[in-house]
Amino acid sequence: MKKIIKLRVNGEDYEILVEPYWTLLKVLRDVLGFTGPKEGCGIGECGACTVYIDDKPVKSCLVLGVEVNGANITTIEGLSQNKKISGIQKAFIDEGAVQCGFCTPGMVMAINALYTNVSDPGEDDIKEALKGHLCRCTGYETIVKAAKRAKEYYKR
Amino acid sequence: MEYKFIGKEFKRVDALSKLTGRARFLADIILPHMYYGIFLRASIAHGEILDIETEDAKNVEGVKAIVLGRDFPHNYGHLIKDRPIFAFDKVRYYGEAIGGVIAKTEEAARVAADKVKVSYKPLPIITHPKESLNNKEVIIREVSPTPDMVYRPVKGTNIFHYDVVKRGDVEKGFEEADIIVESEFNIAPINHVQIEPHGAIALWDEDGSLTVWSSTQAPFTVRYFLSDIFELPLNKVRVIAYYVGGGFGGKSDVGIEPMVALLAKSVPGHPVKVILSREEVFHGSFLRGNFWGRVKTGVKKDGKIVSEKVEFAMGGGGSGEFGGTVVDGAFKSAVGPYEIENVHAVGYGVYTNLPPTGAFRGYGHPETHWMIERQRDIIARKLGIDPVVLRKKNILKPGSINIIGQKIEEHNGNLEKCLDLVVEELDWPNNIGHIDKKNKKAYGKGFALLQKSPVMPTNAASSAILKLNDDGTVNLTVGTQEIGQGIDTALTQIAAEALGISPEKIKLVPYRDTDLYPYEWQTVASRGVWSVGNAIIMAADEVKHKMRKVAKEIFSVDEEDIVVEDGLVFPQGEKEKAITYKDLAIGYTLPEGSGIGGPIVGAGYFIPEGLVYPDPETGQGNSAAEWTFGAQGVEIEVDLITGKVKILKAVTAIDAGTIINPENARGQVVGAMAMALSIAQREAIVISKEGKIRNDSLTDYKISTIRDVPSEYKVFFVETEEETGPFGARSLAEHGMVAMAPALANALYNALGVEFFKLPITFEDIALAIDEKKIV
Numbered sequence: 001m002k003k004i005i006k007l008r009v010n011g012e013d014y015e016i017l018v019e020p021y022w023t024l025l026k027v028l029r030d031v032l033g034f035t036g037p038k039e040g041c042g043i044g045e046c047g048a049c050t051v052y053i054d055d056k057p058v059k060s061c062l063v064l065g066v067e068v069n070g071a072n073i074t075t076i077e078g079l080s081q082n083k084k085i086s087g088i089q090k091a092f093i094d095e096g097a098v099q100c101g102f103c104t105p106g107m108v109m110a111i112n113a114l115y116t117n118v119s120d121p122g123e124d125d126i127k128e129a130l131k132g133h134l135c136r137c138t139g140y141e142t143i144v145k146a147a148k149r150a151k152e153y154y155k156r
Numbered sequence: 157m158e159y160k161f162i163g164k165e166f167k168r169v170d171a172l173s174k175l176t177g178r179a180r181f182l183a184d185i186i187l188p189h190m191y192y193g194i195f196l197r198a199s200i201a202h203g204e205i206l207d208i209e210t211e212d213a214k215n216v217e218g219v220k221a222i223v224l225g226r227d228f229p230h231n232y233g234h235l236i237k238d239r240p241i242f243a244f245d246k247v248r249y250y251g252e253a254i255g256g257v258i259a260k261t262e263e264a265a266r267v268a269a270d271k272v273k274v275s276y277k278p279l280p281i282i283t284h285p286k287e288s289l290n291n292k293e294v295i296i297r298e299v300s301p302t303p304d305m306v307y308r309p310v311k312g313t314n315i316f317h318y319d320v321v322k323r324g325d326v327e328k329g330f331e332e333a334d335i336i337v338e339s340e341f342n343i344a345p346i347n348h349v350q351i352e353p354h355g356a357i358a359l360w361d362e363d364g365s366l367t368v369w370s371s372t373q374a375p376f377t378v379r380y381f382l383s384d385i386f387e388l389p390l391n392k393v394r395v396i397a398y399y400v401g402g403g404f405g406g407k408s409d410v411g412i413e414p415m416v417a418l419l420a421k422s423v424p425g426h427p428v429k430v431i432l433s434r435e436e437v438f439h440g441s442f443l444r445g446n447f448w449g450r451v452k453t454g455v456k457k458d459g460k461i462v463s464e465k466v467e468f469a470m471g472g473g474g475s476g477e478f479g480g481t482v483v484d485g486a487f488k489s490a491v492g493p494y495e496i497e498n499v500h501a502v503g504y505g506v507y508t509n510l511p512p513t514g515a516f517r518g519y520g521h522p523e524t525h526w527m528i529e530r531q532r533d534i535i536a537r538k539l540g541i542d543p544v545v546l547r548k549k550n551i552l553k554p555g556s557i558n559i560i561g562q563k564i565e566e567h568n569g570n571l572e573k574c575l576d577l578v579v580e581e582l583d584w585p586n587n588i589g590h591i592d593k594k595n596k597k598a599y600g601k602g603f604a605l606l607q608k609s610p611v612m613p614t615n616a617a618s619s620a621i622l623k624l625n626d627d628g629t630v631n632l633t634v635g636t637q638e639i640g641q642g643i644d645t646a647l648t649q650i651a652a653e654a655l656g657i658s659p660e661k662i663k664l665v666p667y668r669d670t671d672l673y674p675y676e677w678q679t680v681a682s683r684g685v686w687s688v689g690n691a692i693i694m695a696a697d698e699v700k701h702k703m704r705k706v707a708k709e710i711f712s713v714d715e716e717d718i719v720v721e722d723g724l725v726f727p728q729g730e731k732e733k734a735i736t737y738k739d740l741a742i743g744y745t746l747p748e749g750s751g752i753g754g755p756i757v758g759a760g761y762f763i764p765e766g767l768v769y770p771d772p773e774t775g776q777g778n779s780a781a782e783w784t785f786g787a788q789g790v791e792i793e794v795d796l797i798t799g800k801v802k803i804l805k806a807v808t809a810i811d812a813g814t815i816i817n818p819e820n821a822r823g824q825v826v827g828a829m830a831m832a833l834s835i836a837q838r839e840a841i842v843i844s845k846e847g848k849i850r851n852d853s854l855t856d857y858k859i860s861t862i863r864d865v866p867s868e869y870k871v872f873f874v875e876t877e878e879e880t881g882p883f884g885a886r887s888l889a890e891h892g893m894v895a896m897a898p899a900l901a902n903a904l905y906n907a908l909g910v911e912f913f914k915l916p917i918t919f920e921d922i923a924l925a926i927d928e929k930k931i932v
């Protein structure tokens with residue numbers, strides 16, 4: 001039986017009809033059209049689907065839509081507001097940390113969240129934050145560099 | 157050569173859209189009136205299909221159609237025709253698709269698929285290539301050679317293709333040799349693990365035309381196969397592709413598209429979408445097949461290799477169509493980048509009860525180099541000479557003849573320099589390995605060489621179209637795919653250089669569409685920059701030629717006297733009169749108001765000229781378009797208690813000609829090194845006795861995480877200009893994969909004194925070896 005849920009996504013309010021077994025990822029992508037979060041595995045193994053629920057990074061394939069009724073969600077589309085991209089997005093460009101781009105939204109969300117908690121993350125904090133995120137293209141080198149470089153943009 | 161935009165910093169053109177979530181991938185596409193499909197998959201690895209019961213499934217609410225292999229019993233293929241769309245007579249691997257269910261929702265399709273009952277008559281299975289090569293009882297697929305068949309199956313065996321190289325007389329060579337070294341090698345099957353799973357959407361129109369949206373690396377090849385299978389003219393098949401979320405070869409062979417197209421044929425007017433689950437990517441796409449090989453080498457005391465015999469077999473899975481060409485790739489590099497007078501190499505593609513083998517970054521080269529570069533170190537050890545010295549005595553240099561009879565030219569690159577750079581970075585031969593008993597650690601260094609040519613048909617072609625806009629900006633369309641390798645960025649720079657305008661003024665139109673974009677064979681083989689780059693230069697020449705033709709009227713001079721340079725067009729020596737591309741883009745307006753010329757479009761093409769098929773008996777002939785050489789090395793630390801290996805440093809020196817974009821080129825090499833080390837250290841498809849893949853998830857099939865990769869990467873580019881390349885460039889997306897595994901194993905020997913002959917070399921393997929040798 002479908003249920004009505006309310007979600008606030010990237011600052012906009014939505015009221016939608018969802019099946020109880022739909023994941024938050026499916027709701028965001030297929031119902032609301034936020035296709036920034038990606039599905040690499042659907043079972044919590046790759047991190048590509050990471051979004052924020054009330055500012056906390058969560059793998060949206062592991063959460064059901066009905067579970068988060070009333071929640072405040074941010075997706076990668078919500079990180080760049082008013083045409084301004086966030087510090088970590090800039091740093092990814094600086095360091096050439098994007099290749100195929102499929103892991104990128106998840107990586108960016110995780111690192112941006114790290115900076116809201118730690119102002120000067122070290123290599124180990126970065127690796128801890130990204131340990132559940134797989135990238136098959138980069139060997140992670142440029143991603144770590146970008147995570148470090150983002151420091152310049154976050155301290156203001 | 158000094159260039160304006162080539163070799164200069166220029167940020168990726170696709171970075172921003174990929175960073176903001178705007179970039180489109182196949183799974184992001186939702187179309188009106190779309191249905192969803194789920195494939196029915198075999199629950200055994202080998203057996204005849206006896207009966208399929210679909211009544212219960214049909215009754216599930218929302219189900220629109222069920223399509224089975226037997227409804228369209230057809231094997232497709234270009235080289236051997238041995239790939240069913242859905243299995244119809246028998247299944248040849250666990251998870252092989254035997255049909256599909258279409259429903260209004262994914263959920264309904266899945267519920268229905270579970271209700272389909274299939275009965276089989278099980279048959280014995282074979283999964284190892286060596287076993288398959290020698291087996292005449294269990295024949296996985298019967299194919300008889302036909303005159304138009306490109307592959308060479310051997311009747312009554314599981315061999316679906318083989319290649320031979322013969323030079324000189326190996327037996328005589330062995331007699332002349334001072335020592336003979338023989339080794340046997342194995343490699344486990346692996347998966348590409350692109351983070352984006354494969355997917356496709358197909359839609360049949362009332363007029364019988366077919367549109368397919370796909371995650372493919374090769375839209376034009378998909379179009380070719382669809383047109384062939386469904387007997388449609390090419391202009392009634394349209395293939396649209398978005399960014400590819402990692403390909404690595406695994407999305408270049410045609411698998412999912414005919415399946416989804418066949419499903420959709422039963423519901424015309426409705427697009428049908430299928431995205432593989434991660435589990436299905438493991439058993440329902442393509443693998444790098446398992447590999448077995450044997451090498452026998454005859455060497456003189458001074459290290460000169462006089463004779464080498466190589467035999468290998470690659471597991472091809474249940475269909476050989478897309479795997480046989482991997483053997484074609486491997487055999488040209490059967491003895492690595494060395495000049496050897498007497499060579500006999502035979503490579504076989506054999507059927508196995510595993511998912512089909514397809515392209516995988518490196519295309520057979522990591523496999524042959526695994527054997528050869530291990531063998532070189534073993535030989536050096538037996539002779540008591542430095543492996544650098546041994547290699548230098550035998551490597552290909554300008555003037556050398558390689559095993560297919562080609563003479564190596566200066567512009568093919570400088571292998572020796574690559575080797576020097578790597579061993580210098582490793583501080584070779586100092587401290588090449590030692591055991592630190594006190595701290596229970598061992599340290600080692602190792603290196604290996606590589607060569608690769610683009611493995612492709614002799615007529616693999618590319619094209620490009622440059623279109624001037626009325627403000628002087630340019631739109632560029634090509635058929636090659638952006639799969640993460642950065643091709644859109646590199647080609648933008650090539651177009652900028654060729655047109656003499658800044659890359660910011662050029663838009664390489666993202667995504668691909670076979671109806672609108674010019675032809676491209678495939679985005680594989682590390683040939684995009686080289687092949688499409690050349691086509692772009694030709695297109696730019698046409699643009700400039702058209703501008704000159706108009707400008708000669710404007711300035712009333714001869715065409716040869718018109719200079720086109722840096723976005724300006726002017727008569728020789730009269731730069732002050734210059735007009736711009738903008739003035740000419742859509743036709744020039746003369747002072748009195750009348751127009752001349754017209755909208756300017758330039759088209760260009762490229763085909764590697766002069767390539768021929770190799771001689772079937774000897775493998776000789778000009779079948780490789782160009783070569784790229786390199787060297788790779790590692791420094792490692794081994795934990796003697798756990799067997800855990802830490803890569804302290806990974807090094808590559810590669811001569812890929814002129815580097816178009818240093819940052820992205822480095823990204824390719826580093827990414828390939830990381831991938832190769834992940835494969836060498838931890839990746840193997842685990843197969844049960846019944847032939848099931850036991851590790852079909854990312855939890856059980858582990859790829860390197862951020863904690864597992866090398867602490868430091870070093871990349872050196874040697875830039876010998878390639879004569880046949882655009883601005884002297886060659887491509888380089890695969891090469892970083894080729895020699896990492898043997899470099900690691902060579903380092904492990906230097907650390908522990910243990911020879912490893914199979915891949916992967918897991919921490920458990922190492923811990924066991926440490927135990928056995930009583931190192932601690």
Ligand code: FES
Binds near residue numbers: 041049
């Ligand atoms: S899709 Fe959610 S973790 Fe992979």
Ligand code: FES
Binds near residue numbers: 098101134136401640
């Ligand atoms: S950039 Fe391709 S998976 Fe990370």
